[in-house]
Amino acid sequence: MEVTTTQYKHCDLVKATGRIDSFTAPQLAEVMDAITNDGRHKIVFDMGEVDYMSSAGLRVLISTQKACKRFNRGEIILSAVPRRIYEALDLAGFIPLFKLTDDPTSAVGQF
Numbered sequence: 001m002e003v004t005t006t007q008y009k010h011c012d013l014v015k016a017t018g019r020i021d022s023f024t025a026p027q028l029a030e031v032m033d034a035i036t037n038d039g040r041h042k043i044v045f046d047m048g049e050v051d052y053m054s055s056a057g058l059r060v061l062i063s064t065q066k067a068c069k070r071f072n073r074g075e076i077i078l079s080a081v082p083r084r085i086y087e088a089l090d091l092a093g094f095i096p097l098f099k100l101t102d103d104p105t106s107a108v109g110q111f
Contacts (some may be wrong), residue, residue: 003031010111011074013043013104017049020057028057032064032076041067041074044107048080058092075099079107091097 003023006013012035020028035043043064047053061076068074077099081089089095101107 003026003028005031005035007040009110011044011076011108012016013044013046013108014039015049015104016037016044018083019052020050020060021052022053022056023087025054025060025097027055027100029060033067034068037092041069042099042111043074043076044079044104044111045076046080046104046107047085048104050082053085058088058094062094074111077101078105078108079104 001018001020002015006015014031014035016028018024032043045061055057061078065076068076079101080103081100089098099107099110101110
């Protein structure tokens with residue numbers, strides 16, 4: 001898995017490619033924690049090139065969302081979610097917890 005970040009004026013764009021599993025989820029957690037620990041709580045997570053996400057990846061998303069929404073500071077928006085991962089999020093009951101967009105540009109525009 002590769003993770004790239006881009007900082008914009010109003011939010012941060014995090015793009016992941018490859019598999020997010022129990023081996024690579026800590027790397028994603030480090031990136032998300034670094035952003036929130038730096039006082040930035042508006043994040044767009046571009047999942048367009050994510051092939052697979054395990055429960056470890058879902059835990060990272062939930063913990064990041066909790067950190068972002070704490071004290072109403074911001075949130076994480078999931079962008080370009082692949083169908084299989086969307087189905088996993090739906091099955092786990094996580095869809096109501098996140099805003100979802102079709103492309104990163106519209107997600108960045110929401111902040």
